[in-house]
Amino acid sequence: MQVAIFDTVVSTPLRMLRNLDGILGKAEAAVADGKLKEEDVLHARLAPDMFDFTRQVQLVTDFAKSPPARLAGVEVPKFPDEEASLAQLRSRVGKVAEFVKTFEPAQFEGAADRQVVIPLRDRTLDMKGSDYLLGFAQPNFYFHYTTAYALLRHLGIEIGKRDFIGG
Amino acid sequence: MQVAIFDTVVSTPLRMLRNLDGILGKAEAAVADGKLKEEDVLHARLAPDMFDFTRQVQLVTDFAKSPPARLAGVEVPKFPDEEASLAQLRSRVGKVAEFVKTFEPAQFEGAADRQVVIPLRDRTLDMKGSDYLLGFAQPNFYFHYTTAYALLRHLGIEIGKRDFIGG
Numbered sequence: 001m002q003v004a005i006f007d008t009v010v011s012t013p014l015r016m017l018r019n020l021d022g023i024l025g026k027a028e029a030a031v032a033d034g035k036l037k038e039e040d041v042l043h044a045r046l047a048p049d050m051f052d053f054t055r056q057v058q059l060v061t062d063f064a065k066s067p068p069a070r071l072a073g074v075e076v077p078k079f080p081d082e083e084a085s086l087a088q089l090r091s092r093v094g095k096v097a098e099f100v101k102t103f104e105p106a107q108f109e110g111a112a113d114r115q116v117v118i119p120l121r122d123r124t125l126d127m128k129g130s131d132y133l134l135g136f137a138q139p140n141f142y143f144h145y146t147t148a149y150a151l152l153r154h155l156g157i158e159i160g161k162r163d164f165i166g167g
Numbered sequence: 168m169q170v171a172i173f174d175t176v177v178s179t180p181l182r183m184l185r186n187l188d189g190i191l192g193k194a195e196a197a198v199a200d201g202k203l204k205e206e207d208v209l210h211a212r213l214a215p216d217m218f219d220f221t222r223q224v225q226l227v228t229d230f231a232k233s234p235p236a237r238l239a240g241v242e243v244p245k246f247p248d249e250e251a252s253l254a255q256l257r258s259r260v261g262k263v264a265e266f267v268k269t270f271e272p273a274q275f276e277g278a279a280d281r282q283v284v285i286p287l288r289d290r291t292l293d294m295k296g297s298d299y300l301l302g303f304a305q306p307n308f309y310f311h312y313t314t315a316y317a318l319l320r321h322l323g324i325e326i327g328k329r330d331f332i333g334g
Contacts, residue, residue, distance in 0.1 A: 003300060134179045139183070146309060150313070
């Protein structure tokens with residue numbers, strides 16, 4: 001028995017992007033209320049050698065737009081990593097959601113067996129579509145999404161797991 | 168196009184449980200080296216109203232054992248939440264991995280359309296198998312796995328994303 005790749009790389013990530021947008025909205029509200037400085041949110045990190053909040057959100061969106069594109073054989077759109085406000089991060093989340101919405105189930109015919117090649121900083125990954133999806137794309141998406149959430153929790157912003165899972 | 172439920176709830180989680188065991192081993196090593204007190208690791212949290220490290224690891228294992236069981240129509244084994252050391256947490260991870268290994272692909276026939284009913288603290292979830300898997304089981308598994316990892320990073324334990332994704 002199987003689950004549809006479309007649900008895995010389109011429907012579910014769209015729901016999580018909506019949740020992320022809501023969470024970013026709560027961060028904006030905390031800044032507007034004077035509880036936190038926007039700069040402190042944007043550059044929050046849990047360890048000195050860890051990516052900051054801004055980079056975590058950029059990476060969530062990267063791991064939302066790449067999987068449907070790579071699995072459907074479509075070019076992955078590039079967004080420059082230059083957001084400098086929560087509003088700009090929300091805008092990026094919105095743009096990626098619009099891109100993800102363009103996919104149709106039929107585009108994923110044969111995707112599980114398609115070879116996916118990904119150039120990384122220091123090596124090239126070459127995997128079957130289903131291995132890429134389950135062993136790389138999904139864990140990375142949730143890794144950065146959860147880390148972004150955890151950073152805001154650590155800063156005292158009032159969010160809970162329902163904001164994260166939503167829908 | 169689809170991916171096998173077996174790969175989603177057996178093969179991939181088994182790899183992540185192995186990775187989690189490795190990460191717990193690095194935490195044990197940091198304690199043995201005198202860098203951290205075991206109690207401080209076990210009870211670390213990122214916010215005062217958030218579950219501590221011990222509970223996060225218990226929840227990762229809960230969200231590893233429940234999905235294959237519920238989707239295959241097998242009773243979910245219960246483990247008392249009473250681990251009080253890193254060694255005991257590793258033992259729980261190992262026991263859950265042994266349980267997950269007992270499943271065969273054929274047990275997931277019809278699972279995507281099976282109705283899954285989950286009693287929560289304050290409500291009952293009643294969902295189609297595929298919705299349970301993608302919208303509840305997977306996000307929860309990665310949520311608690313990433314949070315456990317993030318807590319150790321925050322404590323300064325030398326782990327990186329490759330320890331998390333592994334395999």
